[in-house]
Amino acid sequence: MIPEQLERDDILFVLLPPREKGLHTPGWNLVENGVKPYDPRLSHHVKAGGNLGFYPAPSSSLLILDVDISDIFHQAGGDQLVEGTYRYSAWSDRKKYRALLECQDIPTRWHGYKTSIKAHGAGSNDPAALEIFFPAGPVSKLVEEVRPDGTRVKKQVTITRTGGQVVAPYATHPNGNQSLPFDESAPIKPVSWDQVVEVCERIRPAALEQQQPKDAPVCREYAPPGRRLLRERYNLMLIMPDDPRPSGEEIRGSNPWHGSTSPGGNVAVNPGKGVFFCFRHMKGYDAAGVDAIRRGIISCGDDYDGTAFKRHVEELERDYPEVRALEIEAWKRQKKAEREGNR
Numbered sequence: 001m002i003p004e005q006l007e008r009d010d011i012l013f014v015l016l017p018p019r020e021k022g023l024h025t026p027g028w029n030l031v032e033n034g035v036k037p038y039d040p041r042l043s044h045h046v047k048a049g050g051n052l053g054f055y056p057a058p059s060s061s062l063l064i065l066d067v068d069i070s071d072i073f074h075q076a077g078g079d080q081l082v083e084g085t086y087r088y089s090a091w092s093d094r095k096k097y098r099a100l101l102e103c104q105d106i107p108t109r110w111h112g113y114k115t116s117i118k119a120h121g122a123g124s125n126d127p128a129a130l131e132i133f134f135p136a137g138p139v140s141k142l143v144e145e146v147r148p149d150g151t152r153v154k155k156q157v158t159i160t161r162t163g164g165q166v167v168a169p170y171a172t173h174p175n176g177n178q179s180l181p182f183d184e185s186a187p188i189k190p191v192s193w194d195q196v197v198e199v200c201e202r203i204r205p206a207a208l209e210q211q212q213p214k215d216a217p218v219c220r221e222y223a224p225p226g227r228r229l230l231r232e233r234y235n236l237m238l239i240m241p242d243d244p245r246p247s248g249e250e251i252r253g254s255n256p257w258h259g260s261t262s263p264g265g266n267v268a269v270n271p272g273k274g275v276f277f278c279f280r281h282m283k284g285y286d287a288a289g290v291d292a293i294r295r296g297i298i299s300c301g302d303d304y305d306g307t308a309f310k311r312h313v314e315e316l317e318r319d320y321p322e323v324r325a326l327e328i329e330a331w332k333r334q335k336k337a338e339r340e341g342n343r
């Protein structure tokens with residue numbers, strides 16, 4: 001019923017209704033509601049015709065790959081990545097299947113999540129070629145709380161959850177087929193995180209890079225309407241990270257001021273968007289903000305506020321007096337031309 005490969009303490013099970021792949025009951029994804037592999041509830045549930053789902057528990061090293069378009073996955077080198085490891089499928093052509101891998105160095109930022117990887121150039125309605133289910137972990141979440149007086153407050157809480165579960169081998173798929181292993185005695189193969197990243201990068205560049213959260217602040221220089229930006233006037237540029245490497249449309253690497261302890265660095269520079277983003281401080285800067293950090297007016301992580309801006313202007317005018325002098329000259333010439341034009 002439960003293959004021996006899954007009889008381990010770092011796997012938690014979910015009781016699924018017969019012929020179903022998922023659960024919608026609130027709280028099913030919380031680790032405290034997961035069921036250990038030796039729990040008698042599991043066999044009762046299966047005997048009654050139910051399906052089992054599972055996911056890696058916190059601090060597990062198990063990775064679950066849900067291969068949805070095997071052609072794309074295999075062309076990217078995925079066939080070698082999962083060759084010989086434990087796999088199972090509910091489809092006789094095995095065009096879709098699940099593969100289990102042992103990976104000791106999964107970055108912790110993925111704990112509690114799953115990710116979908118679409119082929120490079122795929123449209124928004126196209127299915128993902130691959131989904132990866134990571135070990136459960138603590139995730140910070142914004143929840144709304146109702147106080148005794150009826151007012152609502154938003155609170156940041158930490159929950160330990162799984163990013164997703166998959167149906168276990170031998171479960172009955174909604175299509176009526178049973179999920180069967182390719183080789184029931186195959187072990188779960190160890191791989192390194194780099195090997196996983198390599199395949200995913202070929203499916204879509206930068207697929208597994210840490211993404212800038214949509215709500216993360218980007219400090220931008222403020223310019224009232226009609227005033228030119230400092231970055232244009234003084235030709236301020238973004239700074240490249242240390243140990244730079246290209247990644248999709250960005251350049252990734254380590255923070256040049258406070259360094260990085262994460263493999264692969266903690267900075268993403270997007271020249272197209274004109275943003276330098278620091279993942280340690282979860283904050284982005286435009287070229288003016290970057291120049292202010294470079295000058296020590298602010299530190300990485302600080303806001304580029306009005307006081308910082310004022311000091312920055314003073315320093316730039318002191319260091320490049322010609323810029324302002326030329327602007328004043330140009331302004332005078334323009335005024336003169338206007339006067340002459342009006343005559």
Ligand SMILES: [Zn+2]
Nearest residue numbers: 278280281300
């Ligand atoms: Zn920083």
